[in-house]
Amino acid sequence: MGIHLIKMPDIGEGIAEVELVEWHVQPGDAVVEDQILADVMTDKATVQVPSPVNGTVESLGGKVGEVMAVGSELIRLQVDGAGNIAANAGGTGAARADAVAEPAASSNQQPESEAASQPPKPAKQPEPVPDSGRSVAPTSAVIPTAARAQSEKPLASPAVRKRAWDLGIELQYVPATGAAGQITHTDLDAWLARGTAGAGATGRAAAYASRDDEQQVSVIGLRRKIAEKMQESKRRIPHFTYVEEIDVTELEALRARLNARWAGERGKLTLLPLLARAIVLALRDFPQINARYDDDAGVVTRYGAVHLGVAAQTESGLMVPVVRHAEALDLWACAAEIARLAEAARSGRAARDELSGSTITLSSLGALGGVVSTPVINHPEVAIVGVNRVVERPVILGGAVVARKMMNLSSSFDHRVVDGMHAAEFIQKIRGYLECPAMLFVE
Incomplete structure (x- = not known):
């Protein structure tokens, strides 16, 4: 039997440290080639580490939530054959101290000739x-x-x-x-x-029973990245939020007609691609809003391309996959890309470049969108457009009270870069496109 040492992989792009998010194996477990051993995370991209060999887990090199250096000891496997290190090689301080390995029994070792005649012992199972x-x-x-x-x-x-x-x-x-x-x-x-x-017998008593239990939850993995990102955004950016009410009755009627005609061939449209198109068109007149602010260097970079971040809720937390060049996509291409990226984010398959580089973000909670919100800007961007839910309400139109479908946009801006007047004009421009949706298709 030998020892095969697996080190923390080099994720690329000059990354020196990664966070250990989850172990899929424990000491004593038998593993096979290509079996996933652990999940590690850098930024918001999660990478799975597979086993290159068959073997049995001898020890783990770190704890969940620990930030580990690239190249440090991740896991040790007992394997048939020589392995890639000497069996008695020591590990790195903390990693070996935390490892749970089979106790040494050098005093009971058999001579080589006798040991060779014995059948191999099964892998030790955890007690x-x-x-x-x-x-x-x-x-x-x-x-x-x-x-x-x-x-x-x-x-x-x-x-x-x-x-x-x-x-x-x-x-x-x-x-x-x-x-x-x-x-x-x-x-x-x-x-x-x-x-x-x-x-x-105990239903009512249990319903009103007092409780004193507590639960401590470690903030690790994606939750830690979200916490750090939100803290950095609020610490650096002086936010201000502008809310506008929009009549989306005609927009919803258009969406229903488009879906009735094209859903079978091109896919179903939600409100998001229509909103994305309105944002793209409005940004032509407000290039200072499609920007990223490097406040350390004191430089605002304005972009011609609209790389639209679309906030997506996953089981692990909020992620923001990026629709590249949204300005070049029609409604159905945009809808398909949003759906693909959202599924990749929820399943943990989104690549690093699909989760970075956005120039403005669109955030929506769908039916849970509430009446108003104060969305947090995705640093280092300078704006985020928040979508609240659509509700049918009585509205005075042409002197008559009629039922209309209404929706609020709650959008936040970096007040260092975007003046209040320009923010209001930008949202009013979006409102014009959404309340008269034919204008979305007129160049």
Whole structure:
């Protein structure tokens, strides 16, 4: 048996440090070639690290949330053959201290000739933790009531975590029956069934029971990047927000007609590509808004190309994929690109260049958009256009009270670069295009 050392990969672009976001294996696990071992993150791009060999995990070189240098020890595998380092080679300080490896037994080693005749020993499996509350019995067995230790993080897939969140279930208290102690959908079903069984007797008491539990959540991975980005934006940029009400009745009627005619051939249109087109056209008269401000150098760079950031909510948090050259895309091409980028962001497959380089951002919460918002500018840009939800309200039109579809735009600007009057004129320009949508197609 030998040791194969895997180092933190070089992500490229001169990056010296990356954050360890998630381990997919634990000491004692058997792995095969190309199996994903860990997720690491730089900026907002997540990279998966695969195993180049078959083997068994001997030790892990870092903890989730730790920022590690490129080239540092990531993981050690026991492999058949010589491996790529000597078996007794020491690791780097903290990485080896945190590793969970098989204890050395040099005093009981057999002579080489005798050891060669012995069949290889199976990989050592991690010993069970008595007080973890995890059960390895079949799902039909009685579910134990013991909870995990507060410091022990429950293992579950993103789909299971989302379902538990939707159901209001604390995964910390759900016993696991999956491989390596992972919580499965079956475990959630069993937990729900158990709660339902006792609801008749204790339902009202449980609903009004006092609670003293606490939960500490480490801000790591994408959440850490979002926190740093928001803090940097608010620290550097003096925001001001301008809100305008827009009548989108005609725009929605046009969208319905376009979808009725072309949805089958070209795809369905949402409001976003229409909004994107209005922004592109309005920016022709306000080039100072399609810009990025390097406040360290004191330089504002105005762009002819509109690289439109479109904020997308993912399970991990907010990400902003970029529609390149939005000025060159028609409605359906823009809609297809927005859909592709949003799916890539939600599935964690968005590349680094798809998440950077935007010159202005469009943010929408869809049906949850509320009446008004104060969106945070995506530093180092100087503007963000926020879309609130569409509601049907009574409006006085031509002296009569009629029902119209109304929507607010809540947009923020960097007051160092954009004057209030120009910001208002820019939004009024967008309003003109949206309230008379035929103008979107007139050059």
